[in-house]
Amino acid sequence: MKIVRLITNYDVKGNKAINLTVTSGNGQLAAHLAKIGTKTIAEGVKLSEQIASKGTALKGKTLKITSVVTALNSKTKNVNVSYGLKGGAKSEKWTSKELLDTDQTIIFYAEIKFT
Amino acid sequence: MNSAQETTLMNGMISFKGKGIASLLAILSTICTATAEESKFIPIEQDLNSIRSSSAPAFTILDINPTSIERPLNPRDFSTSILSSVGDSESSLPGNLAIEFAPYWWTGRPDIEFDDLLHDSSLGDNFVRNLSFSLASSERKEGESASTDLAFGFRTTLLSGKPSKKLSESISVLQNGQLDIARIFASEACEAARESGLDTDEDPSCKKALSLVEAKFIKSVGEYRKLVDKRVGFQLDLAAATSYRFPDNSTSERERFKTGAWITASYTPDSGETGGLQFIGLARFISENTDSDDSNDNVDAGLRLLWQSNKQPLAVSVEYLSRRVDEGNNTERYAGILEYQINPGLNFVASFGKNFRPENSSEDLFVVGGINFNFGSKPTILIPSLQRPKS
Numbered sequence: 001m002k003i004v005r006l007i008t009n010y011d012v013k014g015n016k017a018i019n020l021t022v023t024s025g026n027g028q029l030a031a032h033l034a035k036i037g038t039k040t041i042a043e044g045v046k047l048s049e050q051i052a053s054k055g056t057a058l059k060g061k062t063l064k065i066t067s068v069v070t071a072l073n074s075k076t077k078n079v080n081v082s083y084g085l086k087g088g089a090k091s092e093k094w095t096s097k098e099l100l101d102t103d104q105t106i107i108f109y110a111e112i113k114f115t
Numbered sequence: 116m117n118s119a120q121e122t123t124l125m126n127g128m129i130s131f132k133g134k135g136i137a138s139l140l141a142i143l144s145t146i147c148t149a150t151a152e153e154s155k156f157i158p159i160e161q162d163l164n165s166i167r168s169s170s171a172p173a174f175t176i177l178d179i180n181p182t183s184i185e186r187p188l189n190p191r192d193f194s195t196s197i198l199s200s201v202g203d204s205e206s207s208l209p210g211n212l213a214i215e216f217a218p219y220w221w222t223g224r225p226d227i228e229f230d231d232l233l234h235d236s237s238l239g240d241n242f243v244r245n246l247s248f249s250l251a252s253s254e255r256k257e258g259e260s261a262s263t264d265l266a267f268g269f270r271t272t273l274l275s276g277k278p279s280k281k282l283s284e285s286i287s288v289l290q291n292g293q294l295d296i297a298r299i300f301a302s303e304a305c306e307a308a309r310e311s312g313l314d315t316d317e318d319p320s321c322k323k324a325l326s327l328v329e330a331k332f333i334k335s336v337g338e339y340r341k342l343v344d345k346r347v348g349f350q351l352d353l354a355a356a357t358s359y360r361f362p363d364n365s366t367s368e369r370e371r372f373k374t375g376a377w378i379t380a381s382y383t384p385d386s387g388e389t390g391g392l393q394f395i396g397l398a399r400f401i402s403e404n405t406d407s408d409d410s411n412d413n414v415d416a417g418l419r420l421l422w423q424s425n426k427q428p429l430a431v432s433v434e435y436l437s438r439r440v441d442e443g444n445n446t447e448r449y450a451g452i453l454e455y456q457i458n459p460g461l462n463f464v465a466s467f468g469k470n471f472r473p474e475n476s477s478e479d480l481f482v483v484g485g486i487n488f489n490f491g492s493k494p495t496i497l498i499p500s501l502q503r504p505k506s
Contacts, residue, residue: 075217
């Protein structure tokens, strides 16, 4: 199974709550799992979660998101996962994408280190 | 329809037109050759919903489909058919080409989620997402003179029905399977492997655990795949096309040949299975230029009843069309159609019955059969092996 990785940082400066969103587009079937350390903080077909009430509580930790996407939409070979974080120094959005044959499955893996 | 038996590879299809058993024997002979060649390729599970002849409007306006009433079709981002007249041409190279494309899907659509496509959207969204354009050519030979027809068309879906109840229930099974894979991938064993710089595939325990859940998931995809493209309930398609004829293959002699627009409405009861019945209705207007520089307007109305097997990649249908001719005698067509998927991308299609009766002719019996091969998202191209050896 092919794996597409995203390694990045997110600045959690400030006392605002940190919100995570993870979605998959192109009409493809997907499921996501988000962990910080060994703790699962969210899982499902679409994530929209407050992951900390204060940004500073996350400093130095790493958010790891595993998304499994299957190309069931035969209209296109495009598959993608979009990650969004809000509440830190600024809102950020990242997108990982790939081309995949119909019925094939891919893993998108993201590591976001809170700085 | 020519009275002489004729063999052509056209519209992504080898077709045989004639009046006798010889035509059908020729078809079976070609299937055997094709199937033997096909076995060299990796087998992919057959998809009942892909059993169909090409229905791009550009093909329809050129009158080269075995059926006159097509089922609603899920457009692909790009699909191509090579057309060649094997029987008529001295050349073994494909002489004609047809393409159909849905530009909306050429770029990524990160904001469209799986659920958005699963359930019916607004008319505007359906129109844009399902809009596809087609171009096609067809070579014609009449006596010593040859001409080429070029056609341009579009089609879209206004109402796309809904997923079957069984698919709606199955989606959670597939998504749970995806979560199982994600849980193993994110497990402490696999995490430890990644942290030590190994790929998931390089750590034996992680690889073994992932292989087990992957195998189970792939089996589920194969099982439910057949339901994904099946839409039940009411569907409504809109299409239009125009064609030009180039006598003696000269651009200066170009003349508009046919222009038409049609709507196709269908109703598919939710049988809870991959197959079942489908009722399809058609209303079509076609304006055809005649030799005397006048146009002849035809209005067609028809019905098709289709049955698709649950277990075999087989579909059988009957269709009836009534044609109201503007300046001439009204006429009708009825046909029986059999479609069988030999392999993904390779379909056998045969139709027979009574065709529209041309002016000043009593010939209306027809037998059309052939192999239709679609390529695009699921390509399997075996053009050389499909060509009939020259006698």
